[in-house]
Amino acid sequence: MTKGPITNNTMRVKKMNQELVRQTLKTMKQGTKSMVAQATGLSVATCRSILLDLLDAGELVELDLEESSGGRPAQIYKYNENYSYIVCLMVKAGIDHHSISYAVVNLAGETVEKGCEMTEIEQMNEAFIYQLIDRLIENYPHIRAVGIGVPGAVHQGVINVSDIPNLVHVPLAASIREKHGVEVIVENDMNLTVYGLYQKQEYEDEKSIVVATFIEGSFPGAGIMIDGHIHRGNTRFAGEIAFLPLGLTPDEQFRQLHNRDTFHPLAARAISSLIVVMNPETLALTGSLVQPADVDIIRNECQKYIPEMHMPQFRLLDEPDEDYMYGLITMTLESLSYALELVEKRR
Structure with missing residues (x-):
């Protein structure tokens, strides 16, 4: 028995x-x-x-x-660092087109191949992603995990809010896992960016940091690390600061974010909310709407609401895509640590 x-x-x-x-x-x-x-x-x-x-x-x-x-x-x-590989895809929304930056990486985190695929906005859908993954796995049969970063909220491998409507409610993770027998993670782009930034800093103690992004043509978002761990929330909605009750319609919020006269006070209100709730040690700003001089301006605006002693260290994130990809690679490699026996259907 x-x-x-x-x-x-x-x-x-x-x-x-x-x-x-x-x-x-x-x-x-x-x-x-x-x-x-x-x-x-x-x-x-x-x-x-x-x-x-x-x-x-x-x-x-x-x-x-x-x-x-x-x-x-x-x-x-x-x-043997080349025993198997992972593939990481950064899906990005643009004004005139969407894109996927990809990297095939060995188990030491070394990039074997990288590239970028662009497509018309209406053509960025699950078929475009599946075709790219199919091609990469055909070229590298020993790929054992796929990591996908997306601009939007993800719950149980399914995107439910995104700047790319064609990907909403698509079971990306389940479909790729079923077809190729690999580990799959689908994660919010800002969570991956803050995770990459945190991992690169190699903090000795667990810290709390936030990365807030303001990108032209998109609504803002944030990635949050609390005491060394990504804070995703109950339904993985944490950090979607575009939904803060700022008393503005989405159209008006979008207009004010893209107007230099109203950008700073609006951004400061969103960031002040993050500071009050999270009380982070570091707050990094990024995105095409943020200029270097904006960091001090937004910090000064936040001081209208937050006492100085509770203000985090403000900084500009110069190369957010590097942190984004680093976080995606790290998290995808970590997904293999507990996946000890993958069903390798294609071998």
């Missing part, structure tokens, strides 16, 4: 140990079974068995033997 649960538990422990060894070697770059055992706390025998399994699967490569100090020289193992 207990055979099934014991077997399942044993398999789960084995997979957890495999992942521990896998992540340890990635961090160490290379090592012997004794070095891996010391780093993981597992027995040398367990590490030897796992290392041989990973070697047989192609996840590891053997390097030269370790220099002997009198005994039998030990084998040095290195994680």
Whole structure:
């Protein structure tokens, strides 16, 4: 009666140990079974068995033997960073056209191929995304995860609010996962941007930061990190500051955001709301509507509502796309850490 649960538990422990060894070697770059055992706390025998399994699967490569100090020289193992790949897609809304910037990345986070596909606004739909993914997976059969960043709110892999109406209510994650048997994440662009910024800073302590974006032709949005974790909210709607009750119709809000005479006070009201609720350490501004001089102007406007002692550090995010892609790559790689046995339908 207990055979099934014991077997399942044993398999789960084995997979957890495999992942521990896998992540340890990635961090160490290379090592012997004794070095891996010391780093993981597992027995040398367990590490030897796992290392041989990973070697047989192609996840590891053997390097030269370790220099002997009198005994039998030990084998040095290195994680095969090109064992599999991920593909990351940044879907972006524009005024005259929409675009997808993509990167095929190995397990070390190194870009193997990158590019950008542009399309007419009405042609940005799920078919355009699926065709790009199909092509990339055909060229790189060892892709095991797909990450998609989108301008909009995402709940359970489905976009429900977006600057690209054709993608609303489309089950992107489920469709790609079913067709290709890969891990799939679909995430809000601002969540990925703030996550990328946070990860690149390598904070020693968990911090709270916010990135707010004001882009020409779009409504504003924000990405929020609270105590080192992305704050998405109950239905993944957190950060959609365009929906703040500012007493304006959407059309009037859009007009004021695109008018330099009204942009600063309106942006400051939205940002002040974020400061009051989140009390972040850092608040980064970005987007084509934000000029370098606007940072101090908006900060001064916020001081009309917020006492100085509670004001965060304001900064301009110079290269938001770099943070966006870094966050997308990091999060997509992390999605593989717990997906230990993917159904590889195409192999």
